[in-house]
Amino acid sequence: MLAKLARATLLSVTVAASAALIGCNESSIKDFVPAKATKELPPAILTKMSSMGMQRNAPIVARIFKEEGKLEIWKQKTNGRYAMIADYNICKWSGQLGPKYIEGDRQAPEGFYTVRPGQMNPNSNYYLAFNIGYPNAYDRANGRTGSNLMVHGACSSSGCYSMTDEQIGQIYAFGRDAFQGGQTEFQIQAFPFRMTAENMARYRNDPNYKFWQMLKEGYDQFEITKVPPKVDVCEKRYVFNRIPENPNAIFSPTGACPSSTTSPELQTAYQSYQSTYQAAFDKALKKSNPLPPRPTILGLEEAKLVADWTHRRARGERITIEPPDLQADGTVKVTDRMGRIDSEVGRKMAAKEATDAEKKRIAEEKALALAAEKAAKIAEKAAKERAAAVAAAAPEQQPPQADAPVAATAAAQTEEVTTSGAPSFFGAVRKRISNIF
Template identity: 55%
Template sequence: MMSIRTLRFVPLLLLGLTGCQDALDSVANKVEHPLPAKLVNKMKANDMSTRSPIMMRIFKEEGTLEIWKQKGNGRFDLIASYEICKWSGKLGPKFKEGDRQAPEGYYRIYPSQMNPRSSYYLSFNMGYPNSYDRAHGRNGSNLMVHGACSSAGCYSMTDEQVLEIYGFARDAFKGGQEYFMVEAFPFRMTPENMARHRDNEHFEFWKMLKAGYDQFELTKRPAKVEVCERRYVFNQVPQIENAAFRSTEACPPASLPPSLASAYSGYEKTWNQNFAKAVAKYENDDAKQLAAAQAKAEAEQKRAEREAAREAKIAANGGQSAPAVLSLFSTGNPLKALAAQPTPAPQSAAPAAPVAAETTMPADQMAVAADVPVPAANPLAPAPVVGATADSQPKKPLWKIWSRN
């Protein structure tokens, strides 16, 4: 007969998603596949048991999923970090079914949420909506961390990655951990990042998440997360024994443990100072960028006005302004200047001179008229070119002509 703990790992068919093929066919039993030896050795070197408790942190903007594991002293240390293959939507929480938005917030993962037969290789359900989400009327289903590198509102990993992530959770549950936390953030909640996103519509929501983030940074222990008055509260110790935290009701009288309260107060003071500096820097940078943009716009406007005035002068001067022509001469480009001057209007052509009538007088008569003896025909002289005029015939000096006679 199977134990209750074993029954917790029976797949929930309703959580299965369809449409993807398993990539690691060489793994005979992916549900029980052991963690790589390098990770086991790393855990031993850091005083961690393979079955000690875990927690996970997700950062959307950085695209990172972290695995933190408990050490022998009770504090947690980072043991593995994975690049998220795909996540859906944008920075900010999920609101409703079908918005394809990956959740942000604090989510408890119980053994029953593990899905060893997921169509996305391996997966676990994040438990969205949690009590905070329900208190705000948010809804959605099948929000997973899974393999296959395909996301529609989930945090999707490669099959190789999710095989290890699943193994960390499996071993922690075998060690007796009741549930582990997945803390999903828009980004690492540093003063610089918060200042950069200070105008975002979700800024107040992120400030609330930051309280749990900060307290983990101080203690290196997962925060005890409760919801009351429709908000998250962290590590609160009720003043009345067994007082309950109910998501939509007033928070019971409670406070932080004194040591944590003191450390948190000092941490917040330093954080707020750094945040103010970061805001001032971004505002100064924004002011510089705005001033530069305005100066550029003004310069462009003046240039356009000068160009319009120049074009107007050109039009008034028949196509080219006199100053423009003179400027070309002054730059040593007179040919370009002459070419740039307006072309004078065409004038009517002067009447052509009358063409003299063709002379048909014989050569001997022409010679008599000129009182020049007519030379005898010279058989060695070249024949005149047919169609050539008298001017085009080759001319010989008179002394050569007389010498032949």
């Protein structure tokens, strides 16, 4: 039944791809001119293909797993189903687990993307590269922004999936050969981790869990059929392998999903798969010491914080070495280490900041000098005013000459005071009595 299911799914995918085809043209294939872009796959891989029933130019699909750090290439066999022909350790990817939200958040995307011949870049500054097609219909419907998200060489990433030059040389060759064989586009499935029951149980409390559950439906259907799912977007969400009941109905990314169904074979297989998965999920919840989850992006708020850091870094500003990290309690964690990007723009910014600092220092010293001069003038003026006030008050403090007789009389009167300080009344009486005799 699975072989029949695979053929049916493949047919639906082929029809859908043909309807939306922008096409591979001769000129786009001939653009692969640099020697590094025309290098053949190693003989060992070609031998393995042959033993697995694969043609060299057969279609491919790529799968990416962030937590495991893996990029897989699956290739179509002669029976229509796909099998993994090669896997590579991702040299570097930036950000955390979780989707990309906005330009500058340094998040490597998660979701279902499409690569066409025009997205292949044989002249990349990062050896070889191809654009994964972000933002796709789902991203645009949800207001997510970003550009130039690649799989490339040079092992350097600011939101991309970066490989070694040798690795990207082989991955590029897989895509090139598939296009030359007639494949018009290949799918990239980018996941936070292998979406096993155990991993889903580990991340069940994560704010990105609902998004990951949506991706898991496509993941599961590929696991069942071994054929890349037909991907549509409606009501701002992914839907997989849906067949509209009305042949003229369309899937609008922001509109209501049309009435649709899936093939009976896929429905039966999916229900069986989900039954087994749920039992494994329940068992995983009871595991005593599960592997701790990795840090994840905490939504748009954290994305904005990182984007601001990225833009300041691009301007050459001196900032923290690592981007800010939003914690579950709402606090922001930052490193104490500071620095700036080592580039022409960074050096220009450093020179500008040094010039501005020197201008500020000179202005502050001038302001201090003017303030000191003003204070000295105010003090001098105050001293002069005090001196003038003292001089004006001095004549009033000298006793007048005309008051001398008054002072003498006062002195004479004082002599008539007794030692106790009282007037000499009895002395005057005695003087009159003595005059009588």
